Amino acid sequence: MSENKAIVVTAVKTLEIQDLEMPKIGPNEVLYEVHSCSLCTVEQRVYSGAKNFGFPLLGGHENAGVVIAVGDDVREYKVGDKVIATLGYCGECEYCKTGKGSSCKNSMKAKKRVNFPGPIIGGGLAKYLAVPSWQLCKIPDNANFDHFALTEPLACCVHSIEKARVEFGDVVVVIGAGIMGMLHVRLAKLKGAYVIVSEVDQARRLKATEMGADVTVDPSTEDAVARIKELTNNKGADVVINAIATPKIWPDAIGMLAPYGRLVAYSSQDSKEPVGVDMDKLHSKEYEIIGTVSPTMESNLRATKLIALGMVDMEALIDSRYESADCTKAFDRASSPNTYRCIIHI
Ligand SMILES: [Zn+2]
Ligand SMILES: [Zn+2]
Numbered sequence: 001m002s003e004n005k006a007i008v009v010t011a012v013k014t015l016e017i018q019d020l021e022m023p024k025i026g027p028n029e030v031l032y033e034v035h036s037c038s039l040c041t042v043e044q045r046v047y048s049g050a051k052n053f054g055f056p057l058l059g060g061h062e063n064a065g066v067v068i069a070v071g072d073d074v075r076e077y078k079v080g081d082k083v084i085a086t087l088g089y090c091g092e093c094e095y096c097k098t099g100k101g102s103s104c105k106n107s108m109k110a111k112k113r114v115n116f117p118g119p120i121i122g123g124g125l126a127k128y129l130a131v132p133s134w135q136l137c138k139i140p141d142n143a144n145f146d147h148f149a150l151t152e153p154l155a156c157c158v159h160s161i162e163k164a165r166v167e168f169g170d171v172v173v174v175i176g177a178g179i180m181g182m183l184h185v186r187l188a189k190l191k192g193a194y195v196i197v198s199e200v201d202q203a204r205r206l207k208a209t210e211m212g213a214d215v216t217v218d219p220s221t222e223d224a225v226a227r228i229k230e231l232t233n234n235k236g237a238d239v240v241i242n243a244i245a246t247p248k249i250w251p252d253a254i255g256m257l258a259p260y261g262r263l264v265a266y267s268s269q270d271s272k273e274p275v276g277v278d279m280d281k282l283h284s285k286e287y288e289i290i291g292t293v294s295p296t297m298e299s300n301l302r303a304t305k306l307i308a309l310g311m312v313d314m315e316a317l318i319d320s321r322y323e324s325a326d327c328t329k330a331f332d333r334a335s336s337p338n339t340y341r342c343i344i345h346i
Contacts, residue, residue, distance in 0.1 A: 004114070006126035007327045007344065009057045012049035015327050016056075021115045023130035030077050031069035032085055032113075032131045034346040036145035037124040038062035039334040040153065047331045053119045061087050061122025063346075064139065064148035074133045082143045083136045084151045086300045087122060088113075091134045101296040102159065124149075127346050134297075137304045146321065146343045147307055147314035153341070154312060155295030155303035157183040157266075161191060162299065163292050164239045164264050168192035173228055173237040173256050174213075176244035177204040179317050179340050180266065184241050185211045186312050193239070196231060198224045201338065211316065225255040236261060243267050250275040254287070262288045317341055 004020040025031050043059040045051035067081045077083065088110030089096050095103040112120060113129040123129050139148045157180060166172060172188040174181050177199040188195045189212040197208040198217045205216040217227045228237055236258035242249060245267050253263055254277065281287070295303070306312050319340040322330035327344055334342040 004126060004128045005324060005346075006058055006114070006116070007060075007324060007346075008118075008125070009043070009046050009055065009059065011055055013047060015047075015331060017324065017327070018056075020126055022128055023114045025069060025071045025130045027071040027073040028134075029071045029130045029132050030067045030074055030083075030136065032065055032083065032129045032136075033068045034060070034063045034065040034124045034127055034129065036064050036149040037344050037346050038146075038149040038153075038341045039330060039344065042121060043125075043331070044335045048335050053121070056116075056118040058114070058116050058118065058120045058123050058125055060124030060126070060346075062149050062152045062341075063122065063124025064143065064145040064151070065124075065346075067136075068128075071133075077133055077136060077138070082139045082141060082145075082148075084139060084148050084300070084304060085113075085122070085124065085129065085131045086135050086137065086152070086297060087294065089135055089297055091132070096297070099296055099298055101298075102292075102294045125344070125346065137301050139304050140308050143308070144314075146318060148304065149343060150314050150317060150341060151300060151303045151307065152295060153179060154183055154306065154314075155299040156180065156292075157187050158302050158306070159295045159299040160184065160241065160264055160266050160292040161187045163290050164241065164262050166191040166193050166239055169194070170238040171196065171232050171236075171258070172239045172241065173198060174208075175199075175240065175242045175249060175253060176267065177201070177208040177213075177216075178243060181241075181243040182208060182211050182317060182340075183312065184243060184266070185213050188239075188241075190306075190311060196228060196237070204338070207316070211313070219252070225252050228256045232258065235259075238262065239264065241266050245270045247271050247273060247275055250277075254278075254281075257285065257287055259285045260287070261285070262290055265289065265291045268293075318343055321345065
């Protein structure tokens with residue numbers, strides 16, 4: 001077995017390939033060999049200095065690979081199984097036990113997957129990890145690791161679309177056509193919705209159309225709220241999903257809602273400044289505001305099924321692929337604007 005190489009962020013804009021100890025597995029764990037790891041916004045923000053969880057940091061929560069050893073008490077997995085490892089759901093707390101694992105009380109306290117001195121977010125930028133078996137999802141024997149590395153972002157959107165309770169014939173507006181907006185478009189279409197995308201960038205609007213958007217709107221040249229009203233016989237949208245971080249979008253997002261409309265606060269926000277909401281209008285129009293952050297175990301499992309069945313075009317969301325030795329190129333590319341996902345072969 002080869003050594004356990006890991007791509008570590010040691011400071012802003014600084015990566016090192018370090019040798020970590022090979023993890024020892026407990027009775028309920030598997031030894032997991034990572035093949036593909038995708039760079040999520042969190043790695044990009046740590047690398048660029050926009051977020052600081054402390055250094056050194058081992059990221060990589062979007063990953064796919066193979067089980068290469070199993071503990072004595074593992075029943076569901078065997079050596080050679082292809083899998084993805086989800087974030088560190090403890091499996092013990094009230095939230096994990098009620099399908100609300102995105103609020104797991106112990107995810108950051110979860111047992112370390114590898115001996116590493118700093119914070120670990122997922123850990124898939126290391127070659128080998130010890131992962132509790134309940135944190136895995138099986139993927140098919142012929143799985144494309146690069147596609148399944150994107151299970152977590154797809155699962156975030158599965159969770160979001162499920163919380164929005166999208167139904168046949170609903171009008172859904174997706175604000176922002178980055179990767180998360182695109183996945184929302186595809187999933188809303190699978191749920192039978194009519195999907196309108198509001199996005200300033202022309203290339204992204206075209207891509208949104210390829211992903212199935214029925215109409216795209218450019219809010220930099222037209223009044224997006226008026227356009228949504230026009231497209232819906234003055235009614236508004238049943239669901240509005242905000243996938244951008246700019247707080248100034250909220251008045252428009254609320255303005256697009258039909259009576260009984262559901263507004264999904266999907267994207268994290270650049271600012272913690274409160275946003276004014278007309279609570280009387282919320283009351284009289286029976287609006288709902290729904291927060292959603294990261295996936296649950298259940299949404300991860302559903303996402304693996306969607307990818308396995310070829311129901312979401314994951315290839316369309318991959319910008320570029322890199323070998324570990326070119327990790328700096330991968331992080332630089334991932335951190336540049338208007339980039340979809342960059343994959344590193346670990
Ligand atoms: Zn992610
Ligand atoms: Zn938990």
